Every structure is written in structure tokens, then in C-alpha cells.
Amino acid sequence: MLSFIDALRPLNQPGEIVRTAARLIGEHFGVANANYARLDTDDGVDYYIAEHGYAAPGRHSIDGRYRLVDFPGVTDELRAGRTMDVTDVASDVRLRDDDRAAYAANDIASFVMTPLVINGRLSAIFAIHDPRPRSWMPDDVALMEDLTERTWTAVERARAEAALRESEERYRRLNEQLEERVRERTSEVRSLFTQLVSAQEEERRRIARDIHDQVGQRMTALRMNLETLRSQAEGRTALVEQVGRTQRLAEDLDQSIDFLTWQLRPAALDHLGLSAALQDLATGWSEQFSMTAHLLVNGVEDVRLSRDIEANLYRIAQEALHNVAKHAHATQVTLYLTQQNGNLVLLIEDDGQGFDPDAHRQADIGNGMGLMSMRERAASVGGRLEIESAVGRGTSIYVRIPRSEQEA
Numbered sequence: 269m270l271s272f273i274d275a276l277r278p279l280n281q282p283g284e285i286v287r288t289a290a291r292l293i294g295e296h297f298g299v300a301n302a303n304y305a306r307l308d309t310d311d312g313v314d315y316y317i318a319e320h321g322y323a324a325p326g327r328h329s330i331d332g333r334y335r336l337v338d339f340p341g342v343t344d345e346l347r348a349g350r351t352m353d354v355t356d357v358a359s360d361v362r363l364r365d366d367d368r369a370a371y372a373a374n375d376i377a378s379f380v381m382t383p384l385v386i387n388g389r390l391s392a393i394f395a396i397h398d399p400r401p402r403s404w405m406p407d408d409v410a411l412m413e414d415l416t417e418r419t420w421t422a423v424e425r426a427r428a429e430a431a432l433r434e435s436e437e438r439y440r441r442l443n444e445q446l447e448e449r450v451r452e453r454t455s456e457v458r459s460l461f462t463q464l465v466s467a468q469e470e471e472r473r474r475i476a477r478d479i480h481d482q483v484g485q486r487m488t489a490l491r492m493n494l495e496t497l498r499s500q501a502e503g504r505t506a507l508v509e510q511v512g513r514t515q516r517l518a519e520d521l522d523q524s525i526d527f528l529t530w531q532l533r534p535a536a537l538d539h540l541g542l543s544a545a546l547q548d549l550a551t552g553w554s555e556q557f558s559m560t561a562h563l564l565v566n567g568v569e570d571v572r573l574s575r576d577i578e579a580n581l582y583r584i585a586q587e588a589l590h591n592v593a594k595h596a597h598a599t600q601v602t603l604y605l606t607q608q609n610g611n612l613v614l615l616i617e618d619d620g621q622g623f624d625p626d627a628h629r630q631a632d633i634g635n636g637m638g639l640m641s642m643r644e645r646a647a648s649v650g651g652r653l654e655i656e657s658a659v660g661r662g663t664s665i666y667v668r669i670p671r672s673e674q675e676a
Contacts, residue, residue, distance in 0.1 A: 272415060282426045287320035289419040293396060294322035297408065301330050301376075301397040304419055307390055313337075316393065330374050330397070341367045346383040347390045353380045353409050356401040378402040380409060382416040392420050462576070462648040469533070469579045476532040479525060487522045494518060527552075534582070542578040543569055543605060546585055550603055557593045559600060566606040573612070577669060580645040581614050584653070587642050588616040588665050596620025596663065611668040612651075622657045 272292050279285045286304045294302035303321035307314060314336040323329045336343045341364040345352050354360045355378055357371045371379070374397075381395040394416035494515045501507040529535075537545035543565045550561040572578075585603060592598050598620030606613050639655065642665070646653040651669035 290322035299396040300327040349385040353404040472533040476529040561601045563603045610671040614667040617664045
């Protein structure tokens with residue numbers, strides 16, 4: 269028994285377990301054949317399926333599929349959970365003619381068959397066979413019953429482990445497929461986002477140009493006409509005052525148009541580059557919100573980047589300053605634009621009240637704006653955006669774009 273247990277313990281393949289168990293049992297009892305068989309049903313016919321059996325030297329294998337109906341007496345006993353220990357097939361009264369004929373066809377004169385009944389159903393058997401009549405001792409029968417149960421336990425364990433491995437492998441493949449789909453969809457979404465941003469920037473540029481060229485020219489003409497009207501109204505106090513008020517309204521409207529075109533697409537971004545555009549942004553933002561914004565540029569003052577990189581970094585800075593004005597309660601903001609370890613780095617740093625980035629990310633997912641948009645803009649040009657913040661300690665937003673993406 270100890271040798272049997274030790275031999276089966278390291279095995280993890282059902283076929284190898286059955287083959288080893290059959291060999292050990294066959295050699296121990298010195299029989300011609302030893303077979304472990306499971307039960308199966310095919311087209312309504314029940315079968316014993318014997319595989320990986322043991323055959324003594326010079327003895328043919330009796331592995332195969334056997335119909336239960338060909339062994340009626342034996343099957344009835346086994347289904348009742350009773351072990352069959354037959355000394356002589358020819359004389360055992362429990363056997364029927366069909367049983368004897370089937371055993372004679374396989375040159376079997378004596379055998380022990382131990383059943384394993386699980387939940388009232390015959391599930392497996394272990395059998396030893398010999399071509400000569402043989403008396404079986406009670407200890408032999410008891411040992412066979414014990415070994416049958418241990419073999420079944422080892423086989424079912426191996427099958428469960430194999431099923432678990434197969435399930436894990438299947439889920440691993442499914443997970444890889446899912447991850448690949450996510451990567452594909454993410455790539456598609458990023459591509460669409462990039463196209464959308466490019467189209468949006470182009471439309472902003474067109475609208476800003478149209479406003480400047482058409483509305484701006486008309487505003488210039490309107491102010492010139494008002495100036496002419498004022499000179500013609502000399503001596504008519506009420507009319508002069510009315511024209512003066514209209515001139516001031518026209519000046520305010522002209523400034524609003526300039527601000528609108530600057531918001532849509534700053535001219536400096538197209539003509540002078542990112543550094544100049546960020547400087548204008550910081551200056552204009554400081555004047556509008558009465559907070560100090562500084563720009564520090566190191567090593568990239570005269571460098572022109574691709575249109576997409578410049579536009580997206582500008583919009584990230586614009587969104588960051590918008591968030592500072594709206595949420596941070598800061599007194600000053602510093603923008604850094606530099607090259608660092610092969611990366612183009614844009615840093616927007618404020619001394620405001622800060623926030624919890626993880627909590628904000630969950631809220632951001634819900635409304636689809638803010639930091640999520642900034643992250644997507646950074647990713648669309650091959651960069652990444654990182655946030656360092658804590659309640660009461662201000663906020664730092666880093667955008668890093670590798671040199672390879674700048675060159676591309």
C-alpha cells in the first residue's frame with residue numbers, strides 16, 4: 269500500500285495514474301491482467317471503457333470497450349456495490365451464460381472486480397483477471413477495494429487539476445484576447461480623438477481667421493465711421509456724447525473679438541511657436557484673473573515642434589490654467605517648458621489648495637472632461653500626463669513627450 273501511494277502521488281495525468289496502478293496491482297497479485305475501467309454511455313448503450321491496463325509478459329492486453337449487457341450477472345452485482353471475487357468462471361452460480369461466454373472469449377477463468385458506486389451510480393471498476401481458476405483470500409478482496417478507491421481518488425484529482433489548468437489556460441487566452449481587443453479599441457479611440465482634435469484645431473484656426481478678416485475689418489470700418497461722425501458733430505453736445513458712448517462700446521466689442529480669436533487660436537502659436545504662445549497665454553490669463561502666472565523656458569526657446577504637439581500642449585496648459593482659476597484658490601502659477609532626459613517637458617505648478625487625484629479621476633470619468641481630456645491630448649501625441657497633488661499642498665501637472673515622438 270505504501271509503495272502504491274508513493275508511486276501515484278507525483279503523477280498528474282489520469283492515464284499515467286491508471287497505467288501505474290494497474291501495473292502495481294497486477295505485479296503484486298501475480299495475475300495475467302489488471303484493468304481500471306470507467307463507465308460511459310454512447311447512443312443509449314452503457315460501456316466499460318478499459319484503458320492503460322496491465323498485461324503480464326506473454327499475455328495480450330484486454331483494453332477496450334465492453335457492453336454492460338454482455339456481462340449481465342456481473343453488472344447486476346457491481347451496480348449493487350458488491351465486489352465479485354470469482355474462483356472459477358465455469359462454475360460460479362452468480363454468472364450467466366452471457367458472462368461465461370464473454371470471459372471465455374478473453375481467456376479469463378478467475379477474477380476479482382471491485383466497483384466504485386458514487387451517488388448511487390456505478391462509476392468505475394478495478395479488475396484483476398487470470399486464465400486459471402484461483403481462490404481469492406479475504407485480504408486480497410479488501411486490498412483490491414481499498415486500491416480501487418485510492419485509484420479513483422487519484423484519477424479524479426488529476427482530472428480536476430487538468431480541468432482547472434485547462435480552465436485557467438482558457439481564461440488566460442480569453443483575457444489575452446480581451447486585452448488585445450481593449451488595446452485595439454483604445455488605439456481606435458485614440459486615433460479618432462487625434463483626428464477630432466486636429467479637425468477641431470483646424471476649425472478653430474479657420475473661424476479665428478474669418479473673424480479677424482471679416483468681423484475685424486468691419487469693426488475697423490465702424491470705428492473710423494464713428495470717428496468721422498464725431499468730428500461732424502462738433503458743437504452738438506448731446507450727439508457728441510452719444511457718439512462717444514458708441515465709440516467706447518465699439519472699442520469694448522473690438523477687444524472682445526480680439527480675445528475671442530485669441531481663445532480660438534492664438535496667432536502666436538501658428539507664427540511664433542509654442543514658447544511665444546504660452547507666454548501670451550500666461551500674460552493674458554494673469555490680466556484676466558488677477559493672479560500671477562510665470563513662464564520659464566529652458567533649451568527650447570527657438571524650437572518649432574510639430575503642429576499637433578504644439579497645439580495639444582497649448583490646450584493642456586490652457587485647460588490647466590482654467591482649472592486653477594476655477595478650483596485651486598491659488599495666488600500664483602508657474603509654467604515650465606524644457607528638455608529633460610530626452611523628453612520635452614511641460615510643467616504647470618500652482619500653490620493652491622490641491623486635491624486627491626484618485627478621487628478626482630473617478631469624478632472625471634463620469635463627466636468625460638478635465639483631466640481625462642488632458643491625458644488623452646498628451647497620449648495623442650505619444651506623451652503621458654502625470655499629476656502630483658495633495659489637499660492643501662498645491663498641484664503639479666507634468667506632460668512628457670519622448671524625443672522619438674518629437675522627431676516623428
